[in-house]
Amino acid sequence: MKVIETDLPGCVVIEPQVFGDARGYFFESFNRDKLAEHGLSPNFVQGNVSSSARGVLRGLHYQWPNPQGKYVSVIEGEVWDVAVDIRRGSPHYGRWAAVLLSAENKRHFWIPEGFAHGFAVLSERAVFTYLCTATYDAKADAGIRWDDPALAIDWPISEPSLSDKDARAPLLAEVPADRLPVYSA
16 A cells, blocks of 8 residues: 655545456555554544536535545546645645546545545546545535635536535635634644
C-alpha cells in the first residue's frame, strides 16, 4: 500500500498493491495497521455506496458539527474527486485537491474531518464507495456551491447534473462561521 501526499495536507491518495493474473485480481482496500504507519488512524462507523450516471456532480458536502472523515473509492467507472479545506483558521482554508479515482486505477482518497467533499462522474456510470468516521446526521448536513468562484475548482465538466440541494448550496463566504469546522494544529 502506497500513500501519496496531495497539495492539501491531510488529504492523501492510497494506492493499493494489486495482485492479478488471468483469473482477475486481489487487493487490500483498507488495512488499519498499514495506514497507521503513515499517521492515519480512522475509525469507520458507516459505509455507503452511490451509483451515478455520466455528468452527475455530487457535492460539495460536509457535516458540522459531527464531522465525517471519508475514505472513498470507485468500484465501477471513473470520477474526479475533490476535497476542500473549509476549517476556519486553517492556513489552507479554501484550497482544494483533486484526484482521478477509477475502477481501473483502484486508488482510494482519504478526506479528513473538516473538509468538504464532492465528485463528478466521467464515465457512463460510476459506483462510488465511502467509509465514514461518523454516521450521517441530517441536522449537521451542509454543503457549499460546487462552482464557488472563490474556490476556482477546475471541474472537468461545465454543466453537471445536480440535486436540488446542491444547486441551492451557498458560497463558502455565505456560510455562517458557526456552521464551519475550526482548524486545530
